[in-house]
Amino acid sequence: MREKTARSTSIAGVMGITSVTSVTSTSTSTSTSVVGEDRNVDEIVATLTGGRSVLVVGTLGSGKSFLIEAAIQALVAAGRLPLTVRAAAPLSATPFGALRANPRVAQLLDAASRPSTGEPTPVIVVDDGHLLDADSARWISQAVHVARITALVVSAPSSSAEARRAQPDTLTELDELWISGHAARVDLGPLTFAEAEELIEAEAGHAVVDRIRRADLYRASGGSRLFLIEMVRSLAEDASAPSSGIRITNRIRDVLRYQLNTLGRSQRVCLSLVSRLGGVTRPRLSRVVEARAIDRLLEKGYLVTDARNPDMLRAPSIFSTLRDNADETEETDEVDDLVDALGEILAAETALSADEATDIAMRWSFDGRLPKAVVAHGAGTVRRIVLAASTEAIEQGRFRDALLFAQMAESTGPSADARLALSRALSGLRRDDEALETLEAAVPLLQEDEEALRLFQWWSALLIGLARYEELPALSATAEGWPAVGPLLRGEILAARVQAAYAFMEWDDVARWGWEIFEDPDYALMTRVRAGVETASALAYRGDVTAAFRCLELIRRLNSDPVSGRALDEVAQVTILTGEALLRFTLGMCVRDILSEVEEILTRTGPRPSSTMLAFLAYTGAVADLFRGDLQAADLEYRAAVGRFTTADSSGWRAGIHSEHALVLGMLGDTVSAGSSLRQAEDLGAARSPVTRHLLTRARYVATSQSITEDLASIERELLALSEGSPALHAVNLYLILTNGGGTAEDRGTLQRLAAETDYALGALLEQHIVAVEGGDGREVERVAAAFAATGAYLLALRAQEDAIAAHGRDGNALRMSQARRQLAAYGVLSRRSDAAEVETTATRLSEREHQVACLIAEGLSNRQIADRLFLSVRTVESHIYQARLKLGVPTRRGLAELVDATA
Numbered sequence: 001m002r003e004k005t006a007r008s009t010s011i012a013g014v015m016g017i018t019s020v021t022s023v024t025s026t027s028t029s030t031s032t033s034v035v036g037e038d039r040n041v042d043e044i045v046a047t048l049t050g051g052r053s054v055l056v057v058g059t060l061g062s063g064k065s066f067l068i069e070a071a072i073q074a075l076v077a078a079g080r081l082p083l084t085v086r087a088a089a090p091l092s093a094t095p096f097g098a099l100r101a102n103p104r105v106a107q108l109l110d111a112a113s114r115p116s117t118g119e120p121t122p123v124i125v126v127d128d129g130h131l132l133d134a135d136s137a138r139w140i141s142q143a144v145h146v147a148r149i150t151a152l153v154v155s156a157p158s159s160s161a162e163a164r165r166a167q168p169d170t171l172t173e174l175d176e177l178w179i180s181g182h183a184a185r186v187d188l189g190p191l192t193f194a195e196a197e198e199l200i201e202a203e204a205g206h207a208v209v210d211r212i213r214r215a216d217l218y219r220a221s222g223g224s225r226l227f228l229i230e231m232v233r234s235l236a237e238d239a240s241a242p243s244s245g246i247r248i249t250n251r252i253r254d255v256l257r258y259q260l261n262t263l264g265r266s267q268r269v270c271l272s273l274v275s276r277l278g279g280v281t282r283p284r285l286s287r288v289v290e291a292r293a294i295d296r297l298l299e300k301g302y303l304v305t306d307a308r309n310p311d312m313l314r315a316p317s318i319f320s321t322l323r324d325n326a327d328e329t330e331e332t333d334e335v336d337d338l339v340d341a342l343g344e345i346l347a348a349e350t351a352l353s354a355d356e357a358t359d360i361a362m363r364w365s366f367d368g369r370l371p372k373a374v375v376a377h378g379a380g381t382v383r384r385i386v387l388a389a390s391t392e393a394i395e396q397g398r399f400r401d402a403l404l405f406a407q408m409a410e411s412t413g414p415s416a417d418a419r420l421a422l423s424r425a426l427s428g429l430r431r432d433d434e435a436l437e438t439l440e441a442a443v444p445l446l447q448e449d450e451e452a453l454r455l456f457q458w459w460s461a462l463l464i465g466l467a468r469y470e471e472l473p474a475l476s477a478t479a480e481g482w483p484a485v486g487p488l489l490r491g492e493i494l495a496a497r498v499q500a501a502y503a504f505m506e507w508d509d510v511a512r513w514g515w516e517i518f519e520d521p522d523y524a525l526m527t528r529v530r531a532g533v534e535t536a537s538a539l540a541y542r543g544d545v546t547a548a549f550r551c552l553e554l555i556r557r558l559n560s561d562p563v564s565g566r567a568l569d570e571v572a573q574v575t576i577l578t579g580e581a582l583l584r585f586t587l588g589m590c591v592r593d594i595l596s597e598v599e600e601i602l603t604r605t606g607p608r609p610s611s612t613m614l615a616f617l618a619y620t621g622a623v624a625d626l627f628r629g630d631l632q633a634a635d636l637e638y639r640a641a642v643g644r645f646t647t648a649d650s651s652g653w654r655a656g657i658h659s660e661h662a663l664v665l666g667m668l669g670d671t672v673s674a675g676s677s678l679r680q681a682e683d684l685g686a687a688r689s690p691v692t693r694h695l696l697t698r699a700r701y702v703a704t705s706q707s708i709t710e711d712l713a714s715i716e717r718e719l720l721a722l723s724e725g726s727p728a729l730h731a732v733n734l735y736l737i738l739t740n741g742g743g744t745a746e747d748r749g750t751l752q753r754l755a756a757e758t759d760y761a762l763g764a765l766l767e768q769h770i771v772a773v774e775g776g777d778g779r780e781v782e783r784v785a786a787a788f789a790a791t792g793a794y795l796l797a798l799r800a801q802e803d804a805i806a807a808h809g810r811d812g813n814a815l816r817m818s819q820a821r822r823q824l825a826a827y828g829v830l831s832r833r834s835d836a837a838e839v840e841t842t843a844t845r846l847s848e849r850e851h852q853v854a855c856l857i858a859e860g861l862s863n864r865q866i867a868d869r870l871f872l873s874v875r876t877v878e879s880h881i882y883q884a885r886l887k888l889g890v891p892t893r894r895g896l897a898e899l900v901d902a903t904a
Helices: 041-049 064-077 103-110 134-145 168-179 193-204 211-221 225-236 250-261 265-277 282-288 291-300 317-325 332-344 354-364 369-377 379-395 399-411 416-428 432-445 449-465 469-479 487-503 507-519 525-541 545-558 570-587 595-602 611-628 631-644 648-667 671-683 690-704 712-722 727-739 745-757 761-775 778-790 794-811 814-831 848-858 863-870 874-888 893-902
Strands: 017-019 022-024 029-031 053-057 083-086 123-127 150-155 183-188 312-314
Touching: 041 053, 041 064, 041 150, 053 064, 053 168, 064 123, 064 150, 083 103, 134 150, 134 168, 150 168, 168 183, 193 211, 193 225, 193 595, 211 225, 211 317, 211 595, 211 611, 211 631, 225 250, 250 317, 265 282, 265 291, 265 317, 265 332, 265 354, 282 291, 282 312, 282 332, 332 354, 354 369, 354 379, 354 399, 369 379, 379 399, 379 416, 399 416, 416 432, 416 449, 416 648, 432 449, 449 469, 449 487, 449 648, 469 487, 487 507, 487 525, 487 690, 507 525, 507 545, 525 545, 525 570, 525 727, 545 570, 570 595, 570 611, 570 727, 595 611, 611 631, 611 648, 611 794, 631 648, 648 671, 648 690, 671 690, 690 712, 690 727, 712 727, 727 745, 727 761, 745 761, 761 778, 761 794, 778 794, 778 814, 794 814, 814 848, 848 863, 848 874, 848 893, 863 874, 874 893
Parallel strands: 053 150, 053 183, 083 123, 123 150
Antiparallel strands: 017 183, 022 029
């Protein structure tokens, strides 16, 4: 049995290498050492140069070519020129064909004895080793055994379709190298999301595609490096193209067809069926497809189980993408027949994927099939399926399809849920008055508390989205007399009061009512989570920041399984993340990196998150990127977020996101686009409630702050007036205005008072930044910049470091100015890395004096000139150079200069 080590990210991690630690047979157990526990190419090369061979195994598209090129380059850099053998099918027809094709290897082949003493053992790199003829494989194996050569052999697994073209004796010899212990083995596995991120950045450059597009690419590729690279290159040609518009290149098509052709017919049909329907439960699939075909596809990794529903089988979306773009195949009719067959295997408890529900509902919409379906399966089952299809259509923005499905559900018999679906579809088509009338007609049909909860949630959300806050009290009063009123609906009625108070920044009411909802176990989980998030925001804006984040932790525990720690409700999890992101945005802070949670949701096994969830995840990623200082990435994330909000109830969110996006665009200097975003926010009614008007005013201030024609003083006063009752918000706004050169002495005193009075740690740093800049002390400003960086708020660190450079320039301190510039560049690098906290810069590894000396070396000064400049002895300078070289691992003075220059 082969055991795989834990995966982690490194340069070689992009290749998806997984090390195999042992092999066990019925008679013996031979342990083999692990090469590259962190999958580091340098470790593999060290093994080769140490005289031990390496066998690398991977299927088509797993990154074998990438690995072999990386290894060759590393060997050359280490001073070992490898002999490269390219095996191929035509060469395998001739004994020693591949080896004879390389003259230097041919000389080794003809040599009667080992090379003369003193010369290093030759390293032979064999690409596509499974295509070697048996004589070549045998010679390589024997030469490795007697230490005449060291080999890096890249091959296909013995069980793969590619190995079918190999000679059995060749595969036996290669396996023997590993089993005998003369070669360590590395298996190339599918890419993790972190490795895919690294590969995308290497192929397309930084921030070419947003986080959600990256997750889509990773999911579509099925873990294949080849597919991922091709899709990224295609998308990079047009960064504005939608995720669904990824072009399937001829190369991808050829590789996919090759892989599909290695499958048996029943396996191809099964894969096509699961791909087309977005997933099928195994019990139902086994009714129409051979169980053996399902097992084989699971073994090959073409089918996987859904982590949330183990019965649901899914396939990488690259296969369905191929089917959508390919010509008709001979299996198409058979798959259609199987879809019809699955449509007959339905029961009230049948689990369906969203795509399968849509496919079945669409079939029922033709030729009068719906009445027959009702007779065959019952009105309840049919209604459930078509309502699921309507929900999916709304999530995808296909409102006409959603209306069709909702009307089909209504035709099976009036129900509150069917009319709710009609209302959502009508709202998506901007027929809001009809949507509200439909909700009123749904009230008499309510039969249970959960139905009433869903109806009220949508109704109140629609009114808030339309900024019709004045109608909420009447709705709440009416809802108390609805049929089937229970604790779930009562909690939601109170939650509507919280939302209205939040919109008007009445923080005391939000905190009081929100906490009451959060503590009541009779209310719905989502109601309690949302109220808890709003309570945390209210606490923070009042100045109780520590209490606010304690509240967020309580909400996380509420939504966590006490045994596994997993989220009980993923929508609630996204709600918590989004609320925390909004909180951090308005407070101007970034202490905890929340991107890992976003990526875990995006890359989980299972169906793609809904459009609304993707919108909130993109927003959360945008805020995290903003405070990391990666404004280009934040720009893309904001664009992705606002583009995924489509329904009327999201108008408030869209207005706020347009406002925040305008702020980012203003910081990037794109005043034209910033103005456009501001206009869109105004069109969506951003000024209708104080909370969104505050965001709009802050964005307008940043976007117009460099203009000499705008009356910034009036915007400043409006911004401060809006946040006057919110101490934490007020502190951030005062800092923003004062660092921009505005404000008054009274504003300066107010910031100092708020920093001292409020429970807001970052507020103290904001005030210290102002004090340090006013005092003109560059070193103190650098200290504040480092404190900002320690919280992960590189956006603020970069601003403070620029102020430090200006202060050193006024003092005429060229050396400190040069060092500060290098640190600014280091912050810039860290701001664009997800693992910024783990990155150690050249500056931080060296002492201050060692860094000074290294910088002067980079400027071209001799040791004597450095000694004179720093008032040191030449011997002391030489000692600092020696210590710096040891710490950075560079052998020469020139190498030290080049390394310091590279980090500038």
